[in-house]
Amino acid sequence: MMSLLGQIEVNTGDLHGASNGGVLLGMLLLVSLLGAAVVALLGGRTVPAETKSDATKPEGVGGGDLLGRSLAIAVSLATVVISALIAIGMSGPIDLTGVPAHDQLGETFRVMFDAGGAFSLDGPPKFSMVFGLDSVGLWLVVLTTVLTLVALVGGLSFVRDRYAAFAGWILLLQAAVIGAFSARDVLLFYFFFELTLVPAFFLIGGWGGLERRRAAMKFFIYTFAGSVFMLASILYVGVDCGTFEMSAWTAHLQHNITGVESRWVIAGLLAGLLVKVPLIPLHSWLPLTYTQAPAPVTALLSGVLAKLGTYGLLRLVVPALVEPTSGMQVASTLAHPTITIAVAVMAVVGILAAALIAWMQSDFKTLVAYSSISHLGFCVLALLALNTLGLQAALLYMINHGISTAGLFLILGMIERRVGTREMGLVSGLGRERPWLAFFLVLFVMSSIGLPLTNGFVSEFLSVMSAITADHLGWGMMILAAAGILLGAIYMLYMTAGLLFGPERIPATAGQDSGLASDQGAESASNDRASSLRRVPDLRFGEILGLAPLAVLVIVLGVRPGVILDHSKPELQLASQPIATIGSSSAASADVSAGDSVDVVPVDVVPVVSTDDRPVPAGGSLVRLESSAGRVGP
């Protein structure tokens, strides 16, 4: 490990602004990539024959791939620790990042890692392998590592064969997602964006349900077809611009590409990103995929992969939708009103339609799959508010949706494993004897329907509210979106009440396939309480351990969402403003409005000075903000 570290330092040593944080980011990528390879190769050793033949031993508990299991968890833990270190470093208490690095536009990325410098074949366009994290990417990376760990721990009980290969693919998926979230180059982003498809394809196809092959194929081709258009857009702008470096690229798209041209470029980007999210007319790959993939993979698909779409929207599309000349105005004006409104309408229609469709489902995994479509509609709507509130809400929504939906898919997967069916009509009354199961299900459901003090509330509330703050969306969209919250409660409660409450009903075949049932004696036929508990037991310790981090996050982010909201504000405040043209560095740096609470001080880190005379609440966290002047440049 030490030599590895040294190598990265050599790589980054001569680069601008490289810092300890950059080393950490590089380590994060390398650890998950190498970890994937090591786990898949070492852990994948075939199980010794004597263990295999031991039929009485419950499957999956054998010591055969203990190495793979422990290695996978260790690697994942390491990535969680590294990402946590980056987060801590970037949040302030420990100055890990050193001097913030600046790219050529003077935008601040607090952590940068250059994997190999820039190169181009015969002149422009330039492609550079630079990774960087600002607070937007940071929290998504943290989410990714945490969810990966949860998926791996969850996978321990879900995946009964070839765990090492499974873990290898999952770690590769993690590496690809982290790469996408931290790429500072649009082409690099695209590369990782597409790279995620490969592990996802094999995970669905290899460990999925009965229709896994069709699901994997459909997922791959559907999303790939969308992203081909995105690639076309990326190349078009990149060639025109001369570089794929992200901020230059977006600035070029915003300033130099106009009219019909830009409309086609944005349409292409949307085709790739909205399929990934997905919004409602582009979603038909999702129900099959989410239901067929094994629960930990579904958790990652909806928790993390879907966020690639919204993240892409935030990074690539949102800047292009803001009118470049509006930098000095309070509210951004639209560069592409038609596209903005059209996508917003799609989002709102998606919220309502997906919620209604979810209500009609009898399969609980499909229900949550549709709820995911509905929920991400809120996120897209918030993005399209194109202002700081909307972007903050959207970022928080991405994180929170990742947490709650991953939790939901995992707990439902556990239920599915126990009762052997996904049909809600066949199962009821599980809650009475299984308090842990009931607790986690209710907690994640409440998070999903936005109950205050769970994480879902703040993001949902702010997302819906951001609609009214944007003149182009207005109160009508806000009310429709709020109605979506109402519908969300309806279908979720149908599911929860159906599964947990009512007379206890368990299919006769339950527990035979799960490897969980401890003993199936003759009395298992009788509907007696003890035997029903034996056939469908409460969560085991390992499963609780897997869900606990998510449950803690649900509560912590519900009570202190400021961790993310405040931290990401400077970046998102900038993101909602048009990006300066190359060369003119200070166009957008002037602070924008009177009511703003951030003073312009040309230093990198300033404590906030509240401009209204309301005293900072006692005992409240004093929000540490970075001045927007950070973008003025080195």
Next chain:
Amino acid sequence: MSFVLEHSYLIPLLPLLAAVVVGLFGKTFLRGWSHLPIWAGVGAAAGLSITLLLGLVSEKHEGAVGFSTVWFEWFRAGAGDSGEIVVGAGSWIDPLTSIMLAVVCGIGFLITIFAAGYMKGERGYWRFFAYLGLFIFAMSCLVMGDNLVMLYLGWEGVGLCSYLLIGYDQHRLAASNAARKAFIVNRIGDFGFAVGIMLTWYCFGTVSYFGSGLGGSDGFLEMVMHWQTHVPADRQFLVEWIPFALMLGAFGKSAQFPLHVWLPDAMEGPTPVSALIHAATMVTAGVYMIARLGGMFVAFPDSLLVVAIVGAVTAVLGATIALRQFDLKRVFAYSTVSQLGFMFVAVGVLAPVAGVFHLVTHAFFKALLFLSSGVVMHATGGQLDLRKISGLKKHLPITRVVCLVGCLALAGFPVITAGFWSKDEILVGAAQVSVLLYVTLSITAFLTAYYTFRLYFRVFEGPEMFPQSAGHHGADSHGHVEHDQEHAKHQDKPSKHEEAHAHHHNHEPLLLIAPLVILAIGALVVGVVNLPFSAGVKAHSLGHFLGHSPSFILAHDILEVRGTSIDATQLATQYGQPTEKYAKVHWVAMGLSAVISVLGIGLAFVLHLKDRAKGDALAKQFAGVANLFERKYFIDELYNRLLVGPLRAIAYLLDALEYVWDGLASLIAMVPQAAGGAIRLTMQRGYLQGYALTAIVGLAVLLWWVLV
């Protein structure tokens, strides 16, 4: 008191901690002792609340009284381009808060004591108490919060607890359905509430009631008086919708027409829950909200008119349905709906003091009535049908007395009961606004007296019918069909108290009776706090006390400044000192309502005790009307037909469209597949010569292109 003010967070925190402790250790360690942490937590909260109330009462005040404490900043988002929202978690303590807190925690504590006796031996005992603790936490957040989002937090929190507690008896399908219905109907209201909060922030830029404190103008209640200057011009058209949006939330939570349908079903929950949540505390949250946001409503008088009308409609609706209900708890449930209607009329006619007064007295006597119905249920083995029980006074002597007290209070029996004084205040308030409203409410009061004593005479007086051998002794089995099946299934598991009962025949254990007696005393004497004349205590002391609440002061100021379509000076009395004219009206109204109450009781006596056959014959004579009442005006059916049905149809259609849409996607996928197939069939036929020829021709074409 200063301790409580400084550490106001303890009031919600202690019950929450207790709930967490019970939640973690209840099943494994505490088991039958799970009530102890909750007793401690809720008891401490009750102690703090009552200390606070007494402290505030005993101090001399001039003008507005309000203490703001910020616990921590909850979240902050947005910037100049969108406006910034700052939401703090903090408490706002003023007379209104302190009264609500005392009611919530005090009555909550009594009910946790009762519940320990009542729920004894039930499965999931610990779960029940964890929910209770959680409920007190949420409810105290609701009444203590210093901004709308905190109110919303409590609002949703109590909704969740209500959901969990109604569904507590999880093996019964009816309970599960009722729980879901309660949550969803409440969510309809909360949708309005959420929209109201968002509009409030959008228009005023804050969700805090009073901002950083009194005297400034950084809370929206302070801005609402001159809202035209505070709200940006392009947003002003939205301001007047705020109270309407907010009131939707109040209607949902307080079970007002048209969102009242969930409350009667909520009686599927255990009886202590019905008493605590669905009678005394949670359902009054809507009244609290409108009283707290008085200024917002007063500034837009149309909204108050709507509140008053909805309140009156609900009062009549609830009372008439209660006439023909046979389940003890359902009668009380509809009576609660009706009484909440009274409170809404009170806040609607600018008499929020009367509303809060009635809220307090109602909390006492309705909790008392529900708990005594619990004792009845405990004794009769879950049988609550008025047609099947009768003359229980011998078996339940103490219960009979306390229940009589509760019934008298509900019926508004003159002078000696608290209910009389509070209902009277509302009637007077209504009389000053509209005669029609007054007459409506008076008729409702008459019906209330009638149905209350119909119930009392049937259950406790008359010939004895005591279905002691009713068998199953589950706390809340109602004898519905599905329950019977369930109950047959669970009969092999006798609960502990069933056995205890079989041996001792003690229908009135101390744990159940002690809280009842305390509540009964309260139901008699609590009226003293707001007598219209001086008798030992000052006249209208509650009014004077609440008059120091900034909410009331601001609303009053708006009335004075803006004037309304109604005579402002008259109305202002409700917010401040009573005038002479008010006093005159008052005495007349008081006399009338005394007569009405006694008449109602008398009618019930004639029809349900003296000559029950006559009562039954009368019901047969008006079978149509009786049926209408009995079937609750078919409102549930109407909703199913008009709302749920179409919504389901749309959802079904959309679901079907999914297949079409997915098919279309597959169709697109079939284009390359079909092309491939066509090529396979035409060009790839398996003849080696054919391939060779194709290759040659291809080569030739290529050469032609390259060379020529």
Next chain:
Amino acid sequence: MPTLPEIGLQHYLFVGAAMFSLGLIGFLTRRNLILMFLCTEMMLQGVAITMCAFGAYHGNMAGQAFTIFILTIAAAEASLALGLIVLLFKERHNVDSHAWKQLRG
């Protein structure tokens, strides 16, 4: 008696092209696998002659050297192909290429 022209490059190329074309025509018209195989050999030899001719014409040995390679490869190929044909014959008892058209997939 007309004097025969000196044998030049064109003549070699003509022979090579003729062999290639005849082989091609044979390959396209015959269905007997052995004959088809012989035809491909003929095409190969046509190419080889052409290469040798060019090699001689340019005065270097590249063409000849390459031809040697081709011949070796062709020999190996011939043995493989004949072996395959024998196998196919054993399967269907004829050497008609159409007998194997279901191999198109």
